[in-house]
Amino acid sequence: MCRSTASGRRLSYSLHRLVHRFIHRKALVFNRKSDRHPQGLWISTLVDEPSRATIVTRCTQVAVLRTTAERAELSVRGVGTEELEVATVASSTGQAPAARRLHAFIDEAGVRSRSKASSDHFVMTAVVVDDQDLAASAQFLAQLRTDLGRGPNDQLHWVALKRHEQRVHAAKSLGGQDWATISNVVACKRHLSTQITDGQFYLYTFRYLLERLSWFARDSRATLGYTLAHITRPQMTLGELRQYEAALRAMPTSIEWASLDPKGGQIDQPARVEMLQSADLAASAAFRAFEPDSFGNTEGRYLHELCPRLYRRGGGAITSYGMKLHPWDYNTQAAYPWVAAL
Numbered sequence: 001m002c003r004s005t006a007s008g009r010r011l012s013y014s015l016h017r018l019v020h021r022f023i024h025r026k027a028l029v030f031n032r033k034s035d036r037h038p039q040g041l042w043i044s045t046l047v048d049e050p051s052r053a054t055i056v057t058r059c060t061q062v063a064v065l066r067t068t069a070e071r072a073e074l075s076v077r078g079v080g081t082e083e084l085e086v087a088t089v090a091s092s093t094g095q096a097p098a099a100r101r102l103h104a105f106i107d108e109a110g111v112r113s114r115s116k117a118s119s120d121h122f123v124m125t126a127v128v129v130d131d132q133d134l135a136a137s138a139q140f141l142a143q144l145r146t147d148l149g150r151g152p153n154d155q156l157h158w159v160a161l162k163r164h165e166q167r168v169h170a171a172k173s174l175g176g177q178d179w180a181t182i183s184n185v186v187a188c189k190r191h192l193s194t195q196i197t198d199g200q201f202y203l204y205t206f207r208y209l210l211e212r213l214s215w216f217a218r219d220s221r222a223t224l225g226y227t228l229a230h231i232t233r234p235q236m237t238l239g240e241l242r243q244y245e246a247a248l249r250a251m252p253t254s255i256e257w258a259s260l261d262p263k264g265g266q267i268d269q270p271a272r273v274e275m276l277q278s279a280d281l282a283a284s285a286a287f288r289a290f291e292p293d294s295f296g297n298t299e300g301r302y303l304h305e306l307c308p309r310l311y312r313r314g315g316g317a318i319t320s321y322g323m324k325l326h327p328w329d330y331n332t333q334a335a336y337p338w339v340a341a342l
Contacts, residue, residue, distance in 0.1 A: 101131040104183075104213050104226040106265075107279035109158075109287035112202055114189045121290040122187040124205050125283035126213055126226065128311075129275065133179035137275055144173055155270055156277040158284035164299075171285045171305035174278060181216065183311040184286045185209045185324045188332050207248050207255070208324050214256035215321075216311060225261035229276045230269050238267050282306060286323075290336070300338070307342055318342050 110122040129137050145154055148166055161167050174180065185208045192201060210226075217224035228241070245264050248255060270276040285302035292298055310322030319325060319340055325332050333340075 100220065100222040102128055102217055102220060102222045102224040103131060103134075103275075104128045104224055105229075105273065105275040105279040106209070106226055107229040107270075107276055107283045109280075109283040110187075110291065112198055114192070114198060114201065118189070119287075119291055120188070120190050121287060122189060122201075122205065123184060123283050123287045123290070124187075124209050125182065125184045125279055125286060126209055127174075127275065127278045127282055128181040128183070128213065128216060128224070129179055130222075134275070136179050137177070137278065140173070140177055141274055141277060144170060147173070155274075156281065157270075158281055167285070167288075167302055168305065170281050171302040174281055174285075175306045175308050177309065180278070180309045181311050182282050182306060182309045183209060183212045183216070183322050183324075184283070185212075185326065186286065186290055187326055188290075188335070191327055191329075191332050191335070193327075203244060203247065204326060206244055207251070207253055208326060210248065210260070211254045211256075212311060212321055212324065214259045215254075215313070217259035218256045219313065222259070223261055224259060225263070226265040227273055227276065228265060228267050229279060230267055236267065241265055241267060303342070310342065 104126040105128075106124065106126045108122065108124050110119040112118075112122055141156065142152065144156060145152065147169060148156070148161070150156065156170070158167070158170075161170060185205050187201060187205050189201070196204070213224055213226065228236075242264060249257065268276065270280060285306055289298055289300040289303040310318060312318060313321050317340060319328060323339055323342055325336065325339060
């Protein structure tokens with residue numbers, strides 16, 4: 001706290017000089033994930049995207065910050081009692097700081113085929129994680145393995161969780177992770193036009209998911225990469241994924257390509273990319289809310305436990321972001337009235 005009005009005036013003057021200096025140098029970088037420094041320093045962003053310049057706009061509890069660097073992008077430390085010294089990572093030659101990066105881990109539940117014997121629904125789900133939170137996500141999976149009595153190297157698969165309470169715990173645990181954002185696209189196959197081929201239906205599902213991932217990345221001012229779990233029903237190769245991406249780029253879509261990694265997506269195994277195991281849990285939890293079992297019953301508890309992590313954008317409908325159904329028309333709205341209330 002300020003010990004006197006005079007010291008407050010001196011600090012205000014120091015802040016003014018600091019702001020003036022860094023507006024011209026455009027070297028002060030602040031991670032936008034935190035709008036407020038823990039000790040009271042508020043920041044705002046200049047309209048200067050190339051340099052990502054940021055300035056101090058006000059200090060609530062007028063104090064000298066005495067802290068070490070909390071992120072690689074910015075170091076703020078206290079010097080004496082009347083001055084702030086800001087150390088920057090952007091070089092004086094104008095080198096731009098690294099952009100924020102997100103990664104989406106994608107898996108599926110249900111069968112792609114639309115034969116009479118196949119599932120009535122097909123779910124494609126992405127769990128989005130900021131790259132700086134990957135360590136926390138690994139700790140989450142390690143703890144969940146312990147909770148479920150699995151070994152440190154065991155993979156977590158929904159089908160291997162045989163008991164209801166295990167599935168509830170897995171869904172509830174994932175739903176409690178602040179670092180995760182989940183987006184689902186649910187294809188209601190019996191409501192789709194019979195003129196759409198299986199390949200087209202999969203392309204539409206993939207397109208809808210990429211649209212939502214790109215919107216989230218755009219709003220987060222980040223670049224998003226994505227990895228799909230290795231698909232064996234039928235197997236999709238990396239070359240086919242590139243064909244899908246190229247086809248989508250040629251179509252009139254709402255995908256914000258500038259917010260997606262230009263290298264395109266990857267395909268890998270949950271054994272090598274363990275966060276794909278979280279995507280498996282999330283996709284299967286959503287699938288069980290839609291797909292009837294052999295007795296005609298569905299289980300919505302798992303999806304409800306994930307609700308805190310579903311992608312929501314302002315006051316937009318959940319059916320436009322975190323829980324996209326297709327087709328979304330009068331018939332599906334009547335068949336699944338509960339979805340809009342999630």
